[in-house]
Amino acid sequence: MLKRAATKDAREGSPRDNLLLRALPDAEYARLLPDLEPIDMALGSVLYEPGSLLRHIYFPTSCIVSLLYVMNDGASAEIAVVGKDGLVGMSLYLGGGTTPSRAVVQNAGLAYRLKAPAFMTEFHRYGELHQLLLRYTQALVTQMVQTAVCNRHHAIDQQFCRWLLLSLDRLPSNVLTMTHELIANMLGSSVAEVVTLADKLQTLQLLTHKGGQIRVVDRPGVEKKSCECYRVVKTETDRLLPQREID
Numbered sequence: 171m172l173k174r175a176a177t178k179d180a181r182e183g184s185p186r187d188n189l190l191l192r193a194l195p196d197a198e199y200a201r202l203l204p205d206l207e208p209i210d211m212a213l214g215s216v217l218y219e220p221g222s223l224l225r226h227i228y229f230p231t232s233c234i235v236s237l238l239y240v241m242n243d244g245a246s247a248e249i250a251v252v253g254k255d256g257l258v259g260m261s262l263y264l265g266g267g268t269t270p271s272r273a274v275v276q277n278a279g280l281a282y283r284l285k286a287p288a289f290m291t292e293f294h295r296y297g298e299l300h301q302l303l304l305r306y307t308q309a310l311v312t313q314m315v316q317t318a319v320c321n322r323h324h325a326i327d328q329q330f331c332r333w334l335l336l337s338l339d340r341l342p343s344n345v346l347t348m349t350h351e352l353i354a355n356m357l358g359s360s361v362a363e364v365v366t367l368a369d370k371l372q373t374l375q376l377l378t379h380k381g382g383q384i385r386v387v388d389r390p391g392v393e394k395k396s397c398e399c400y401r402v403v404k405t406e407t408d409r410l411l412p413q414r415e416i417d
């Protein structure tokens with residue numbers, strides 16, 4: 171269940187905590203700002219289901235949203251993760267209007283929501299937002315392709331480390347707040363396997379996990395346990411989406 175963030179909560183963040191909004195020139199950002207609505211993104215909330223009409227674009231700032239492909243039997247697997255680096259609702263500006271994936275809040279936090287008409291009005295000005303979203307789309311497609319390759323060719327422990335690193339890159343902290351059940355859905359594995367993987371990394375003193383929280387304490391160690399897929403995605407994302415410092 172999504173709800174508008176309380177005024178106090180909204181002041182704790184800024185739309186420009188999202189890197190796409192941060193990269194916009196001041197004039198374009200100013201046109202969007204009045205229509206950006208702060209939303210509390212509760213863990214496990216579904217933003218849209220496969221085939222549903224997209225009515226909003228979401229710009230995460232302190233949450234993570236997982237894009238999942240869902241099979242007819244209900245089984246699912248993650249195809250991409252979106253956080254402060256991007257937006258949720260790519261099909262809207264690509265012209266499809268709907269998408270075959272499900273969008274689920276993977277880590278609770280804040281996002282800013284923009285109604286489709288307001289977003290498309292700015293998109294069709296063909297300014298910096300338009301160019302920025304083309305580059306973001308390429309970065310997201312790279313992540314989707316690399317995820318497919320990783321799931322086919324790499325061991326589950328490498329996939330788990332890749333997933334951890336990609337998630338942390340999209341959060342303002344080194345703590346993930348989510349259940350083992352959700353992680354299992356993301357990886358297309360079992361809860362028991364996820365617990366075993368987390369226990370193994372905890373024994374190696376790379377992370378701690380307890381009470382629905384995963385805290386990475388040795389990021390370089392986790393990177394060594396991951397495969398090359400993480401570095402491919404990070405390098406391409408950094409190349410396509412340079413960060414803009416705000417005065």
